[in-house]
Amino acid sequence: MAILFGMNLSGSVEEYGVPTGGQWRLDGATIDPNRWLHLSRPMTTPRKILHLDLDAFFCAVEVLRNPDLDGKPFAVGGSPEGRGVVSSCSYAARKFGVRSAMPMSQALRLCPDLIAVPHGxxxxxxxxxxxxxxxxxxxYVEQISIDEAFIDVSDIPEDSETIARRIQMMIKEEVRLPCSLGGATSKLVAKIATNVGKDSVDTYWPNAVLVVAAGKEPEFLRPLPVKAMWGIGPKSAERLSRAGIRTLGDVQAWSEEALEAKLGSYGRRLKQFAFGIDDRPVSTDGREVKSVSSETTFDEDIADRDRLHSVLLSLSQRVGRSLRDDALVAKTITLKLRWADFKTITRRVTIRDATDLDQVIYTSAKSLFERAWVAGKPVRLLGVGTASLDTGGEQLSLFSQDDDREHRVQDALDDLRDRFGAAKTRWGREHSHDFGRWADVEEEKGEVF
Structure with missing residues (x-):
């Protein structure tokens, strides 16, 4: 499904009569001519912005791992016995009302045949x-989450739908994942178009493409409910509904002054958004990752040391794999521990050599745990985190052949886990490492987790 517009302007330095060959210099700075052209494109030329969303990403990955799940109602997340939460659910499960962030136990009540799949x-x-x-x-690619990105394709000659279809085919062939795309002259409308496009198809994997024509943004947005607007949550939607504003067409009809009186300073911006006015550029500035962590809340409080150690190992493996996937290493290992009375503490250690190895993370976290845990005291939540991140892979210690051997073992384990699942492979022994300085800290909101 696509709405196409006829204006299809492209450009290069040659077409604009700009000298080519090499780079320019301006006030001592080096400038790429094509980059200058992209930023200085005349405002009369509509931008071509695409929003890409990987369809049910976590579920699609699990289907790659286990094709038997395809077409079945299943949810990726925690255990259904108690406090486990749905991280993602298949489209077959969504037909029963299952949604992300829902307790897994509730999801099973809605869909008794639901298959609960742990994170792989x-x-x-x-x-x-x-x-x-x-x-x-x-x-010009701006990644906004693990499964979403904005793409500015203004400088590519084809129309937006053709480019979107080409991207779909490329992702399907190279990564074997389904995706949906929305297109418009702005990031805001492109993202809304993705959602509307996905809702408009009734296939197991949406693979939708919806492009909104330049100048047609108000018409496209007018019938949509206010909750379709990026940034409008359930509470804001309810508040607007009580005021008689239920659709974006209602927002278009209200004056800026009335909206400001009802919503404060956001009212004026909402008015612009309701007409599709959004000149924010696709940002290519990378967002620095400051920490990588994983935690779990137990169905029942646990007071057994061996079981807690086992959980620490599993969490450490998740964190280690995330670091390796992102080509990061960490020098700070953090433990998060919540007692049955909900009091929460964190402990951390800075190790000598930055690492991305599961076993080093686990050994550090276990040592922190032994210093913090009171024998027999029930634990409600455990978390393992890493900080002080750097890029470039494991920084091997000078003269250390053991680290190189451990990395080869880690690579082999990663390969086995990719093929057979994380639960099939475990470390057989624990190693000891020389740690650095220790620091005990009370929990601060948003500090590590």
Whole structure:
């Protein structure tokens, strides 16, 4: 499904009469002529912005791992016995009312045949492959989450739908994942178009493409409910509904002054958004990852040391794999521990050599745990985190052959887990490592987790 517009302007430095060959210099700075052209494109030329969303990403990855899940109602997330939560659910499950962030136990009541699938890992690695494919198409790619990105394709000659279909085919062939795309002259409308496009098809994997024509944004947005607007949550939608504003057409009809009186300073911006006015550029500035962590809340409080150690190992493996998928190493290992009375503490250690190895992370986290845990005291939540991140892979210690051997073992384990699942492979022994300085800290909101 697509709405196409006839204006299809492209450009290069040659077409605009700009000297080519090499780079320019301006006030001592080096400038790429094509980059200058992209930023200085006349405002009368409509931009071509695409929003890409990997369809039910976590579920699609699990189908790659286990094709028998395809077409069945299943959910990726925690255990259904108690406090487990749905991270993602298949489209077959959504027909029963199952949704992300729903308790897994509730999801099973809605869909008794639901298959609960634990996180299998490898998501970051596949996400990186998708983004790398987009980077080959254009350098104007803004990743906004593990499964979403904006792409400015204004400088590509084809129309937006053709480009979107080409991207779909590329991702399907190279990464074997389904995706949907929305297109418009702005990021805001492109993202809404993706959602509307996915809702308009009734196939197991949407694979939708919906392009909104330049100048047609108000018409496209007018019948949509206010909750379709990016940034409008359930509470805001309810508040607007009480005021008689139920659709974006209602927002278009209200004056800016009335909206400001009802919503404050956001009212004026909402008015612009309701008409599709959004000049924010696709940002190519990378967002620095400051921490990588994983935690779990137990169905029942646990006071058994061996079981808690087993959980720490599993969490450490998840964190280690995420670091390796993102080509990161960490020097700080953090433990998060919540007692049955909900009091939460964190402990951390800075190790000598930055690492991305599961066993080093686990050994550090276990040592932190032994220092913090009171024998026999029930634990409600455990978390393992890493910080002080750097790129470039494991920084091997000088003269250390053991680290190189451990990395080869880790690579072999990753390969086995990709093929057979994380639960099939475990470390057989624990190693000891020389740690650095220790620091005990009370929990601060948003500090590590």
């Amino acid at each position: 890992g490898g998501y970051s690695r596949l996400s990186q492959k998708v983004m790398a494919a987009l980077d080959r198409l254009t350098s």
